[in-house]
Amino acid sequence: MIAKARPNESREFLLNPHKGCATFQHFNGDPLFPGTTWSEWGPTEFPPAEKSVVEGYLPSTVAYCRWYWQTFEPEEGRFDWSMVEGALKTAGERGQTLQVRLMPHGSDEKSRLPDWYIRKYPTRPGTQKRTPYIEAVYGGPEYIEKWGNVIRAFGEKFDGRPDLESVDMAFIGPWGEGAGECSREAVEKITSTYMEAHKKTLLLAMSEEYKMEVGVKRGSGWRCDCFGDLLVRPAPEEVPEHLRWNHMYDLYPMAVCECKAQNAWMKGPVVFESCAVPMSWYQRKYDLDFIIEQGLKYHCTVLMPKYTALPEPWMDKLRKFSNDIGYRFVVRQFQCDGAAVRGVPFEYMAWIENVGVAPIYRRYDFALRFVQGKRSRVCRAKANILKWLPGDAFLRERAAVPKTFERGRVEVFAGVVERGGGAPKVRLANEDNDAEGWLHLLTLDVE
Numbered sequence: 024m025i026a027k028a029r030p031n032e033s034r035e036f037l038l039n040p041h042k043g044c045a046t047f048q049h050f051n052g053d054p055l056f057p058g059t060t061w062s063e064w065g066p067t068e069f070p071p072a073e074k075s076v077v078e079g080y081l082p083s084t085v086a087y088c089r090w091y092w093q094t095f096e097p098e099e100g101r102f103d104w105s106m107v108e109g110a111l112k113t114a115g116e117r118g119q120t121l122q123v124r125l126m127p128h129g130s131d132e133k134s135r136l137p138d139w140y141i142r143k144y145p146t147r148p149g150t151q152k153r154t155p156y157i158e159a160v161y162g163g164p165e166y167i168e169k170w171g172n173v174i175r176a177f178g179e180k181f182d183g184r185p186d187l188e189s190v191d192m193a194f195i196g197p198w199g200e201g202a203g204e205c206s207r208e209a210v211e212k213i214t215s216t217y218m219e220a221h222k223k224t225l226l227l228a229m230s231e232e233y234k235m236e237v238g239v240k241r242g243s244g245w246r247c248d249c250f251g252d253l254l255v256r257p258a259p260e261e262v263p264e265h266l267r268w269n270h271m272y273d274l275y276p277m278a279v280c281e282c283k284a285q286n287a288w289m290k291g292p293v294v295f296e297s298c299a300v301p302m303s304w305y306q307r308k309y310d311l312d313f314i315i316e317q318g319l320k321y322h323c324t325v326l327m328p329k330y331t332a333l334p335e336p337w338m339d340k341l342r343k344f345s346n347d348i349g350y351r352f353v354v355r356q357f358q359c360d361g362a363a364v365r366g367v368p369f370e371y372m373a374w375i376e377n378v379g380v381a382p383i384y385r386r387y388d389f390a391l392r393f394v395q396g397k398r399s400r401v402c403r404a405k406a407n408i409l410k411w412l413p414g415d416a417f418l419r420e421r422a423a424v425p426k427t428f429e430r431g432r433v434e435v436f437a438g439v440v441e442r443g444g445g446a447p448k449v450r451l452a453n454e455d456n457d458a459e460g461w462l463h464l465l466t467l468d469v470e
Contacts, residue, residue: 031453032452043084054077067094072117081333081342086114102173144169146160178224182222191226201231247296250275250314252271255269292384301328352377364469365424382408437461438460
């Protein structure tokens with residue numbers, strides 16, 4: 024007799040790891056930035072949370088922080104990573120993993136390159152922002168060496184940390200976002216340094232130009248820093264307002280295609296930082312539906328809207344977008360022989376659909392859990408869930424009810440568990456998950 028289950032899909036908001044809405048320079052429960060402002064200075068102090076989630080924002084499993092070079096290498100060769108350690112610890116306490124960007128400098132005097140670098144190594148006036156600033160000669164051997172030391176030191180200390188979500192490959196221009204000149208040869212050298220120093224942690228290439236092309240070619244994900252930009256910029260009078268330049272029409276589609284990044288999401292995550300903040304989008308009457316449509320098209324996994332209050336009239340749509348991006352696993356059908364023998368492996372088949380727009384990029388295991396009274400045993404599948412792209416996955420595996428169980432009825436559950444532990448970490452998008460995250464499938468009669 025065949026035992027079969029077809030669990031109902033759930034549409035509820037799932038607070039699953041490694042995806043959704045991220046906090047910025049803060050963590051779950053911290054006060055929001057005021058109004059439509061934010062700070063580029065990463066946190067160095069970590070006060071306790073006021074709440075689990077503050078009003079006006081979405082719950083999050085990802086925090087994003089970035090720090091200037093002068094902060095973490097105040098003297099040449101002396102690295103201070105205490106702020107990163109503090110951020111990793113705080114993120115973990117708040118149920119988050121941490122995305123990190125290290126920035127050479129900003130766009131003003133306060134956020135400039137480290138003093139020791141300006142004194143000893145070649146610099147030049149930066150001209151690509153409204154305010155004057157000093158930039159490194161990005162393609163020069165001095166910068167390649169000194170920024171390379173940063174990358175290597177960080178990787179040596181943090182690569183592979185399970186609480187470290189990803190690292191931005193940011194090394195050109197203010198905030199590392201690319202506004203500066205750098206030869207292709209230098210881009211390749213610096214990218215290689217990131218890759219060599221981060222063999223386990225996910226890397227993200229900055230969008231557009233050769234740095235994006237070479238990053239995704241080598242298997243990284245990518246991020247953009249002005250997602251949602253539909254701003255009407257100053258232009259000659261003969262250019263109608265609705266045809267003026269913005270990132271969503273005039274940069275990102277071109278960059279993704281020309282950098283051959285259309286399918287990069289299959290290997291590494293796509294991460295979006297909002298252009299300004301969603302409240303300013305709302306005030307300017309941006310087309311939110313179009314922005315969301317584009318985000319899903321690019322197979323986004325994380326949205327970072329800079330941790331300011333989200334517009335209340337848009338909250339439902341932003342919550343749904345946060346829920347829809349990244350992965351979302353639904354068990355459609357499970358079947359096996361309805362009569363099992365203790366200690367004898369039996370075959371089972373499972374159809375799982377990823378109804379999200381991207382895979383998961385961190386390895387977990389699909390598992391069955393057998394329960395009989397106080398007895399419980401978890402049996403992990405061999406399937407690699409990293410390969411579960413949007414669409415169908417089909418498992419044909421074997422499992423066995425332990426010999427230590429008694430004859431009689433055994434309940435069968437499914438879950439996605441951590442590799443080093445038995446508890447579900449990823450909640451399946453089905454109804455009837457229990458408090459731990461196990462999905463009840465069916466009952467077996469065991470001999």
